[in-house]
Amino acid sequence: MRMPRVSRALVGLLLVLFLTGPVYAGKIAEREVLDNGLVLLHAEKGTLPIVQVVVVINAGSIMDPPGKAGLSNLTADLLNEGTEKRSAKDISDAIEFVGGSLSVSGGDDFITLKLSVLKKDVDLGLDLLSDIILHPAFRDEEIQRRKAIILSAILQEKEDPGAVASKAFSKAVFDDHPYGWPAEGTEESIQGITRGDIVDFHKSHYFPNNAIMAVVGDLSGDEVHALIDRYFKGWKKGEAARGRPAGYRQEHGALVIKVDKDITQANIILGHRGVARDNPDYYALSVMNYILGGGGFASRLMDNIRDNKGLSYDVHSSLSAHRYAGSFEVVLQTKNRSANTAIAEILREMERMRKDPVGDKELADAKAYMTGSFPLRLDSNSKLAAFLAAVEYYGLGQDYVEKYGRLITAVTKEDILKVARKYLDTKDFVLVVVGNIKETALEY
Amino acid sequence: MKKFILSLLIVLVPLSAFALPVKEYTLENGLKVLILEDHKSPTATFQVWYRVGSMDETTGKTGLSHLLEHMMFKGTQLHGPKTFSRTIQKAGGVDNAFTTREYTAYFELLASDRIGLPIGLEADRMQNLVLTPESVLPERDVVMEERRMRYEDDPQNLVYEEVVAAAFKNHPYRWPVIGWMSDLKELNPGDLASYYRKFYAPNNAVIVVVGDVTPEDIVAKIRKEFGKVPRGQEIKEAPAVEDEQYGEKKVYVRKEAELPYILSVYKVPDIMAEDGFALEVLSSILSEGRSSRLYNSLVYEKQVALSAWAGYDGMHLDPFLFYTGATAARGKDIADVEKALLEEIGKIQKAPPSEREVLKAKNQIEASFVMEQDSNYMRARTIGTFEMVGGWRLIDKYLDGIRKVTAADVRRVAEKYLVKGRRTTGILVPLAREKHG
Numbered sequence: 001m002r003m004p005r006v007s008r009a010l011v012g013l014l015l016v017l018f019l020t021g022p023v024y025a026g027k028i029a030e031r032e033v034l035d036n037g038l039v040l041l042h043a044e045k046g047t048l049p050i051v052q053v054v055v056v057i058n059a060g061s062i063m064d065p066p067g068k069a070g071l072s073n074l075t076a077d078l079l080n081e082g083t084e085k086r087s088a089k090d091i092s093d094a095i096e097f098v099g100g101s102l103s104v105s106g107g108d109d110f111i112t113l114k115l116s117v118l119k120k121d122v123d124l125g126l127d128l129l130s131d132i133i134l135h136p137a138f139r140d141e142e143i144q145r146r147k148a149i150i151l152s153a154i155l156q157e158k159e160d161p162g163a164v165a166s167k168a169f170s171k172a173v174f175d176d177h178p179y180g181w182p183a184e185g186t187e188e189s190i191q192g193i194t195r196g197d198i199v200d201f202h203k204s205h206y207f208p209n210n211a212i213m214a215v216v217g218d219l220s221g222d223e224v225h226a227l228i229d230r231y232f233k234g235w236k237k238g239e240a241a242r243g244r245p246a247g248y249r250q251e252h253g254a255l256v257i258k259v260d261k262d263i264t265q266a267n268i269i270l271g272h273r274g275v276a277r278d279n280p281d282y283y284a285l286s287v288m289n290y291i292l293g294g295g296g297f298a299s300r301l302m303d304n305i306r307d308n309k310g311l312s313y314d315v316h317s318s319l320s321a322h323r324y325a326g327s328f329e330v331v332l333q334t335k336n337r338s339a340n341t342a343i344a345e346i347l348r349e350m351e352r353m354r355k356d357p358v359g360d361k362e363l364a365d366a367k368a369y370m371t372g373s374f375p376l377r378l379d380s381n382s383k384l385a386a387f388l389a390a391v392e393y394y395g396l397g398q399d400y401v402e403k404y405g406r407l408i409t410a411v412t413k414e415d416i417l418k419v420a421r422k423y424l425d426t427k428d429f430v431l432v433v434v435g436n437i438k439e440t441a442l443e444y
Numbered sequence: 445m446k447k448f449i450l451s452l453l454i455v456l457v458p459l460s461a462f463a464l465p466v467k468e469y470t471l472e473n474g475l476k477v478l479i480l481e482d483h484k485s486p487t488a489t490f491q492v493w494y495r496v497g498s499m500d501e502t503t504g505k506t507g508l509s510h511l512l513e514h515m516m517f518k519g520t521q522l523h524g525p526k527t528f529s530r531t532i533q534k535a536g537g538v539d540n541a542f543t544t545r546e547y548t549a550y551f552e553l554l555a556s557d558r559i560g561l562p563i564g565l566e567a568d569r570m571q572n573l574v575l576t577p578e579s580v581l582p583e584r585d586v587v588m589e590e591r592r593m594r595y596e597d598d599p600q601n602l603v604y605e606e607v608v609a610a611a612f613k614n615h616p617y618r619w620p621v622i623g624w625m626s627d628l629k630e631l632n633p634g635d636l637a638s639y640y641r642k643f644y645a646p647n648n649a650v651i652v653v654v655g656d657v658t659p660e661d662i663v664a665k666i667r668k669e670f671g672k673v674p675r676g677q678e679i680k681e682a683p684a685v686e687d688e689q690y691g692e693k694k695v696y697v698r699k700e701a702e703l704p705y706i707l708s709v710y711k712v713p714d715i716m717a718e719d720g721f722a723l724e725v726l727s728s729i730l731s732e733g734r735s736s737r738l739y740n741s742l743v744y745e746k747q748v749a750l751s752a753w754a755g756y757d758g759m760h761l762d763p764f765l766f767y768t769g770a771t772a773a774r775g776k777d778i779a780d781v782e783k784a785l786l787e788e789i790g791k792i793q794k795a796p797p798s799e800r801e802v803l804k805a806k807n808q809i810e811a812s813f814v815m816e817q818d819s820n821y822m823r824a825r826t827i828g829t830f831e832m833v834g835g836w837r838l839i840d841k842y843l844d845g846i847r848k849v850t851a852a853d854v855r856r857v858a859e860k861y862l863v864k865g866r867r868t869t870g871i872l873v874p875l876a877r878e879k880h881g
Contacts (some may be wrong), residue, residue, distance in 0.1 A: 044815040048817055093735035097804045099811025152750040153773040155702045156712040262700045263597040297529035310585030313593055333593050365534045372536020375555040379485040
């Protein structure tokens, strides 16, 4: 539904700074590996009669085979469209009748299932959750339905200039690797996916030893174990396929991609390759990114391009650090005829970051935010469940919350200068402009 | 210095599972404070809600409320430009604001040991904002960029804007919160200054605090900082009553787009009216989840739509709208989508929903209230929203009202309100792209 609200900034900082947080005394969850290999994380929170369960399965679109882009996403999408004993309608009606929700979403590294129910309905919730993971039916009729929906959605996405730019950017940065393919697939690839492909994909990736389950809410350890015994006993171990390291674009120099649309703004993305999540430079890069464009109104890009020049409403930079590779990007929208000025300013700020050390105050403020905002990151059960699963997936360790604080605090001006010079590139970049190209009189 | 007396008006005894133990205080200068204590996480939110929104604007000056919201971050006489958000972020917090037709709200989220920080800053910007051409003009450009992004370049949002503008002929609800582009270009610092002086005063504001706080401590801090802000002039609300509609209205938006889209709105009573509860249940039955009627019929069975939905927008001071909408699936005719939407409305007008459907809708509404308690921010937002449109105590009345709705009520309100004479329909007609670069 369209909300008639207008607010000052688009994306909260909490979203931008995924997985950051400092010192937090004590263990935040119990962790154990079950006999079938499933990693179970549990945090008991008894203040509200609700339960949140997050299951992540290492079966994201990085596992899509060549020519079958969209297979991971379609497989996930079909989980709640029918099981051996339940129809799609049975599933939605059962969970919605009790006011709960059960959703599945695709992703590049992993797929995510989220269950949210009142405690009194937790049996029903886990029964449904296990049924859709273990026994999806993948009926032909449902496959055709979801394919049609995805094809319509691919078309509709072309109405969103930001989404068009983002797709073109990923495709250019990741050289023929699934990170560069659209997760939902393309018109051609979707049509080529068969029921056999889907069944095989499910059979070869959906193993307990390839999954993580986080349970947060009004349940004791004993209650969780009893529920897992009851509903996930039949989930058998198997040998899962592994993802492959990503390749980046090979050629050098600036690659400029222009997409002409009859719109008032140029939607600009400028960026390039980045780092994988396990790269030790990730923490220095995170601090650098906060100062450059990740830190909302405290960032240089926002200060220069929005506050001083009034050129854009939303301007930010972000690091996407996936399991096998990553990217760095600056995103903004500005009226077509300001495109050249805005791009020049982005490059100037990137170059400045490469040339001069950041200021003492800038650095101190960035660290203060990144370490001090930790309690907000875990202030609800649903945030905590997602956080636990992600920390486990990326192997950040049980002491991550404490370790993170140390790593961020240790970052120096020299570290930032070093990573800026190593990773920011003002010559070798991908620039995407979606807008009225004639009006932009683009000089790039 | 004058002493201000705090009066503790009421401490609610929980009446039902949902009754909120909100503590309400009013300072002598008219500032109302609502505090909900919740210690489940060491965080809290501090929010200031002003009773001013786009419905307080006048023709030619649309967008003033929202531009002023932006200006609230640009500095005061005491605290220079660019300091507000930076101060909050340095403390590990986040801040933002939003503007609606009736109110404008500012909020901070912080670890609870730092929740005192925004109090002085908020009190300062209630009175001492700097509104000069140097500060206003670049921000006006920012808002124009925001408008381009949200409306000019988003065909479905343009339909929404056009439909609302057509549905209301004399009520100020007819213009968008962000304002018309032609008005934005002309707004000046003088307009903002007089608007600010009129509406930004303690007697026109409500503070909402939710989280890990001790009410007595917070109130003492609020009194210290806000107590010295003088009461503003009484604001006389000029009642705006939308005149009668004489028949269905239809508007078309021709824009570069891929899929046709339809949005039909119906004028309906607000949530304070008795029928509001039944309209809420009706919306849930039509649209909540994949087991709802519109999804089932248009998306799943007939496969004419990519998405189909309904929504009751009743949280307003004056009667507003009930929406129904759908995006056509690839290759489908929007006329068939419109027909399918109207068929579903016809069905629920002819026969009441099943008891199970009504019970499901009630369960969904109640469960969402429980789930929402997981988030301090969402709880504060609910308290603030109810307070702005009629009083926070209506939260309990709302849930009681929902529980009393019967299947017959749902059919009755569908028959009474979802009729041609209350309807305005907008259609997005996609224009083919002329060329690619």
